[in-house]
Amino acid sequence: MKALVWHGKEDIRYDTVSDPSIENPRDAIIKVTSCAICGSDLHLFHNLIPAMLPGDIMGHETMGEVVEVGSAAKDSLKKGDRVVIPFTIQCGECDQCRRGNFSVCQRTNRKGGLGDKAFGHRTAGLFGYTHLTGGYPGGQAEYLRVPFADTTHIKVPDGIEDEKLLFLSDILPTGWQAAVQADIQPGDTVAVWGCGPVGQMTIRSAILLGAEQVIGIDHLPERLSMAAAAGAITINFEEESVVERLNELTGGEGPHKCIDAVGTESHVNLGQPDTLIDRAKQMLMVENDRPHVLREMIYVCRPAGVISIIGVYLGLVDKIPMGQAMNKGLTFRMAQAHVPRWTGDLLRRIEDGQIDPSFVITHKVDLSQGPEMYATFRDKADGCIKVMLQP
């Protein structure tokens, strides 16, 4: 089959690979109808996440049709079922799964020993990601083997196009969780850093959850226009001071809730000199991340407010003002999204016409154009916000 394969930094190829096969009774194979490129894939593209191996198949936002089912998954899946696959693999039985903490499932990371060493404790297996999370082949391919398939799928009805359903795999529940874990209450001012696909979903979620004022922060005008389309107030951080503007919009008190939908690759620019220092340290391998957004959120957040981190961080971050955070009594919440915890509810909202996640797709192309689309998405070229690929 064809697949997008990681070969090294900035080197993704459209390769011919062998077809996946069932290796465990709980496995299933799906024929991919649509998949997408995620901001998390860019961290892999930039080789910032350790323990990738040449030959790893990319992709964790995938949907398709079940073509083969292992004997132990037959009760919940059958050939022909239409499914969206969450980016997190979950067993559904361990203590964490039973608590709804699916992204830290204790059983699905097949390289759990690596996970234990790197993170202190293993986290869930993830598709198309580092070997620290199991190194499972991803879904930017014609076929995908889904491990623990009896519990790792979202059944979706016919009659709704892929475009509206695909993002149940990741960015819609991710944006929703970013808003939920900020404990958004009516009357809140919610600031969202980053108007990429995740930030866009976060903004819609915050609106649906009744935030009084939602503020989207980015520097790309086209992304800000998309944020404004949902009713967000926008701040272009290259044109104005984020801290001043946020204080202005909140009578000097700061946002109640601050959400980081940027993560480790904060934009490097002269106006934010700390990003230059972080970038240099990253090159010299003395710091893993560029945590400009964390610093800004802690500084501007209203005391006793909540910081919700959904952008991905990788390792050691420097110069985080814990003194400010501690003295202001901030609450921090963060996670890889616990996808299936929210997808039932969100699917209903899609069917009910409360949200239509297809708004974010700017590029819909053949899987074979994947390699160039990685560059286009990374370069923010051609007005690109979200790339959907079809084999």
Next chain:
Amino acid sequence: MPLTNLTGIARSDGDPRVEQKGPSSMSSADRLARALGWFSIGLGITELVAPGRIARALGLDDKAGLIRAYGVRELASAIPTLSVDKPLGLAARIGGDALDLATLATGLHRDNPKRGNAAIAIALVAGITLLDILAYTGVKAVHRRDPHSGERDYSDRSGLPRGPQASRGLARGDFDIPPDYRAEGQTADAVPHLVA
């Protein structure tokens, strides 16, 4: 044996393996930049380890210290050249090339018995400079965020079929933040006698 086969040991039986490589996300300019980055590392190490030999070969015996410093410079420009910020590294390399050429030019005077070597070195560096410039303009062109990107207007893409105003709080009707995600202390409920 290609690395993809070697790393095959990390995969399980049902995992797909690469059979044939296809087109890459790297442009030829990206590849040239990568090659120049590695060249920088090789040259930098040589200049650091054997500056005296290089100096003698060029008839610039008094410049060994300078050549060692250039070695450090080569390594420093290799790091960004091999990183995602290639243009920065390549620009540094082009500046470095100019310094190299200026230094080598001092070896061209008549009484340098090795001036033939210096001339060859100049020709080589001039060639490398050309490649650096090609790589620099190449990666700049390939990874340009075209000026019209920012003019794209997505203000008709609300994603909220009922419109932003009617959607505000829509989910509240049937969704409460689950107890394990409640974070904000409700002070007014907790200490009513203090806020009355």
